[in-house]
Amino acid sequence: MPPAASKLLVIGYVWPEPRSSAAGGHMLQLLECFLEQGWQVTFSSPATEGEHKADLGALGIREQPIELNNSSFDSFVRELNPDVVLFDRFMMEEQFGWRVEKHCPQALRVLETSDLQSLRDARQQALKERLATGDVDDFADLFALSQQQLFQRMAGTDSAQREIAAIYRSDLSLMISDAEIDLLCQHFQLPAALLLHCPLLLDSTPRQVPExxxxxxxxxxxxxxxxxxxxxxxxxxxxxxxxxxxxxxxxxxxxxxxxxxxxxxxxxxxxxxxxxxxxxxxxxxxxxxxxxxxxxxxxxxxxxxxxxxxxxxxxxxxxxxxxxxxxxxxxxxxxxxxxxxxxxxxxxxxxxxxxxxxxxxxxxxxxxxxxxxERKSFATALLARIAECRANLAEHRLNNFTGAMLRHHQHKSTQYMAQWIEAKNRRNWG
The missing domain is CATH 3.40.50.2000 (Glycogen Phosphorylase B;)
Known part of the structure; x- marks a missing residue:
């Protein structure tokens, strides 16, 4: 018998809409990388379907709605027993990471950051401060904020602490921008081994376009x-x-x-x-x-x-x-x-x-x-890095003690909160 195909589970913040956003397009590009290598792909999400949702079934991807704070996910993920779980944005790692670790401890946990949300939030706050001064047209100084200045704006925020903790807890995080990799490694001191540059995966062949x-x-x-x-x-x-x-x-x-x-x-x-x-x-x-x-x-x-x-x-x-x-x-x-x-x-x-x-x-x-x-080179690097992490998973995790420590503390609190919410919901609906 041929060997069983490797299994990928994606836990999406939303159902992908490649014609509505770059994040949706990037997610579909990632899914196609795995499909082309014969992986069995399941996409799950607690979100309602948007009006421009991609037809994943037509691509051979199984779709599975899931619920927040519901132990039904536990039996689902245990039965599926994926080899790799891809969390679409850090909020999904917060919600489901502890459940994946508990029921599928050998699954490689990968975080798709999409972009560094805490960086976007810090820049938005800086813009609000500028607009409050009345200067609404020239933003050279805001655009020129150094990585050190951005770090100082980000480091104390709830969004940065949550987002970077999720990166530490994951085995690998996909970063769409190499500038953000520099920021995380140089100023937040994240180990480079936890990050992979994975930009938009495009066919760069010049196409016939209007003159x-x-x-x-x-x-x-x-x-x-x-x-x-x-x-x-x-x-x-x-x-x-x-x-x-x-x-x-x-x-x-x-x-x-x-x-x-x-x-x-x-x-x-x-x-x-x-x-x-x-x-x-x-x-x-x-x-x-x-x-x-x-x-x-x-x-x-x-x-x-x-x-x-x-x-x-x-x-x-x-x-x-x-x-x-x-x-x-x-x-x-x-x-x-x-x-x-x-x-x-x-x-x-x-x-x-x-x-x-x-x-x-x-x-x-x-x-x-x-x-x-160029799509091919980055897709090859992505799958090679995942294979490398899977082959050396115990050592890879041993070298990330900070991540293990954060999982121990944060996931326990998340687990207890989720179980409390589920019990409360059961009482309210029972």
Whole structure:
């Protein structure tokens, strides 16, 4: 008989929506890596299904709804007996990590961080402090915060302590940004052996896309439920777009995003060329039709799926240092990076009007994709690292005493809290 396939269990914070967010797209890329190697994949989540959920069953992935604070998960995971459990974001490790360890102690526990949420939170707080001063257009000093300054802002926060504790408790954490790996290793003193750089996994082969003259308009895209995206839309509306229209009175900006709230729809103004377009069924199609992508992110973390999509479509972009962080290494940028509204506007106008400049930016995007996001090389490294950890699991865990200590204390408290909630729910519903 052929050997049994290795089994992967994913515990998702949400059901993946690859056409709604970069996090959903990255999760699907990870799942495909395992499927291509013949793994049996089960995806579970306590979340309700979103309207743009991927059809996992069509990919051969078993779907399993689960509940928080419910011992039914124990029998499910014990029966499945996975070889690897992938927690989608640290909240899922907090909720289910102790149950996995108790019932499947030999399963490799892997954390998909998506981005470093505590870093995003710290930057959001810094932005709120700046906006309270009344200076709403120039953020050079915020964008230039050093890793030491970010560490000082993060270290005492609840979100950083929870998130980094989850990384320690896991056998391996997937980091989408190498800048965040540097921050964790250099300032939070995490062992490098616990982290793996796993960016977006893309086919970097240049595709056939419309030429400069065949394109029109500016585009901005991003899930409206993601706070940095909504903040970027507000900055566009209030500061950046009026400056662009001064130079290009007939310019149009098309803003796409899943889960458009009424407050976003209210910003639609055709007379100003400011169009809220709601969800794009095919994000790459609308991106390839645009001439310039605007991504004026004032805070955030991780790497930006919208910018990767822009490069895939040969669409130059204008962003901030937050947008380009962790994306290019030492390579030239596929467009422009600016610190304030006027610089962003001028860079956007030049890309929109100067064909030679536009073509140079497009070529830089192709180069950057091939160097930094080639799917095959990162997929191979991911599966090799997982195999290595599984083969040396006892030694790997022995070298992570801090993680063992945190599991002992935090998981006990989490376990007792979960059992108390379950008993309380049983009384209320019994």
């Amino acid at each position: 400069f003259a065949q394109r029109a308009h500016f585009i901005s895209i991003g899930n409206f439920r993601h706070a940095p995206n909504w903040d970027a839309v507000l900055w566009l509306k209030n500061s950046i777009w009026p400056l662009i229209r001064q130079h290009l009175p007939k310019a149009q900006l098309h803003i796409y995003g899943a889960y458009t709230p009424p407050k976003a729809s209210a910003l639609h103004n055709a007379a100003q060329g400011f169009h809220i377009m709601n969800w794009a069924e095919d994000a790459l199609q609308v991106m390839a039709a645009a001439r310039v992508c605007l991504a004026p992110l004032r805070f955030g973390a991780g790497i930006k799926g919208k910018i990767a999509d822009a490069m895939l479509c040969g669409t130059p972009n204008v962003t901030t240092p937050i947008g380009e962080e962790g994306m290019r290494g030492d390579l030239p940028w596929a467009g422009s990076v600016a610190n304030n509204a006027s610089e962003i506007a001028l860079a956007a106008v030049r890309l929109h009007e100067d064909q030679a400049h536009w073509q140079q930016a497009q070529a830089k995007g192709w180069t950057l994709l091939a160097a930094r996001y």
